[in-house]
Amino acid sequence: MTALGETEGVELRKLGSGVVIVLAGVGLGLAAVLLTARHGVTGWPFVLTFGLLIAIGEMVQFKVDRSRNRAPIATSAALGYAMLRGPSVHPAPDVAQIIAVVSVATMVGVGPRALAGLRWDVVVSCRRVLSVACAAAVFAALIPTEMTWNNSWRHALPIVLAMLLGVLTAGVVDALVGAGQATERYNKPFPASLRDELVVMGQIGMAMGIGGVLLASSTALLGLWAAPLVIVPLLLTQLAFRRYASAQRTYRTTVRSMARSTEIAGFSSPGQNARTASLAVAIGNDLGLAPARMVALEYAALLSGVGQLALADPSPGGASLLRSREERQQAAEIGASIIERSGALDHVAEIVRHSNDAYRHGRANNLDIPLESGIVNVALAYEQLVGEGTGQSPDKAMESIGLGIGAEYDPVVVESLRRVVARGFRF
Structure with missing residues (x-):
């Protein structure tokens, strides 16, 4: 599921x-x-x-x-x-x-x-x-x-x-x-x-x-x-x-299989992609995204770590934030290229391609970059702070993410995350 x-x-x-x-x-x-x-x-x-x-x-x-x-x-x-x-x-x-x-x-x-x-x-x-x-x-x-x-x-x-x-x-x-x-x-x-x-x-x-x-x-x-x-x-x-509807179910099955590959290979912790997608969907709902964009957002969040398979070694506990900016952007580009080869998920590939862009050097200056990329970026960061790897409290995680507002993270998305967490969101 x-x-x-x-x-x-x-x-x-x-x-x-x-x-x-x-x-x-x-x-x-x-x-x-x-x-x-x-x-x-x-x-x-x-x-x-x-x-x-x-x-x-x-x-x-x-x-x-x-x-x-x-x-x-x-x-x-x-x-x-x-x-x-x-x-x-x-x-x-x-x-x-x-x-x-x-x-x-x-x-x-x-x-x-x-x-x-x-x-x-x-x-x-x-x-x-x-x-x-x-x-x-x-x-x-x-x-x-x-x-x-x-x-x-x-x-x-x-x-x-x-x-x-x-x-x-x-x-x-x-x-x-x-x-x-x-x-x-x-x-x-x-x-x-x-x-x-x-x-x-x-x-x-x-x-x-x-x-x-x-x-x-x-x-x-x-x-x-x-x-x-x-x-x-x-x-x-x-x-x-x-x-x-049958065709859509086939796409979802394919996406789920691709997402599990990073967990099997040890590049993400068990359930990490699903947790990231769950939070990304909650943020997308809060921001009022249309159904087609919500589907693409969920798929992008599930597949956001696929590009890490091309890296030499897994991140400890699947914590991709521990890698350098260059490694994360390289993994995002590789992941987008893999997704593009499906021939049916081009918008998803574009979201993944920019999912590790710093807001200050990305969407802040280029509105062609999808808002969904910023959502995946924030959702992944929050999951890695409160998930199984680190286990910080939601308040502590929000404080850490708040330090990156306007530089690393999209202010609109972070504010949406605050509302989602305040309503009691839990993985």
Whole structure:
């Protein structure tokens, strides 16, 4: 498991505000089920068809990255059901029934995953219920139940615009909730967390939203037989994302193997690279780096010692700071050259190349040098001061690093390190 993966494994066990989200989602779903049971269910064929699609989508959900599970088919089906208006839909479901169907179908879908021991994030499922509920409420407020599709633009255009607004509402609500969670979980600035959520929403959320609109409009106009046809493109999109995620896992496996080589050869202490990466990721989160930069930062921290393999003898206990400046920069250049040969980690190589540059002679005069290089430099120094080799106290290590502010270390990164340590970071 990578340093980032270890950090996430601990954090994901702490629901925090997720408890509020789960309670809100479960409470809303339960209230909707009771209201629907009291007033009766309308349009059973649509309930069964869309409920089945939602359940199947939940069963085949997948991870978009190392922390986010997504179920595009379930989300599109839920949005589609929330926006049904048309000549074949009589009467249209009300908001309570929409929420009830989505909630029950979600639980039916995750049941087999839970029994099979597959990963399922209850918070993400409750977030979906809440966001679809908001979309349904917005759409119902704009489009009365008696307004349906016909051959006139007088009805078609408002319905389409209301659908798009409903989809946008669902996306924004989910992004805001997700950003709040990320801020709490990773101590990342809220604007940066919201940016990351919107990026993910743009990557796959657009397909889910458009799928929901197409599903609602085609079913309303043509009947239930149109629903499976609209789901096929979403299924292909899901398969494409799965292949992408598989490629990313392959890269991570390669990086982990390369990082362990320095430990096996005795050029770094056991776990040193993982500890450095863990701290670098914490600093990167604090500074609000984008997801792509965070991945490159983690990889660079893991591989920061690869170039030492070309040196004659290992540093005692893996303490590379005991070497001369020339030796460390030579090792960084060699490490960057090795990484470049992979053909897919060029940005990581550039970070490693400058990871031993003194700030005064490096980034202070050349902003083309990645900020991530300064993060790796500070993270490595702190690890070597408080890690297994030296074992200084965090306060003593911060005092030592503070002496190099502006000369050896980037002041922005050191200040971020202070915040991370003050929040109780431990290797």
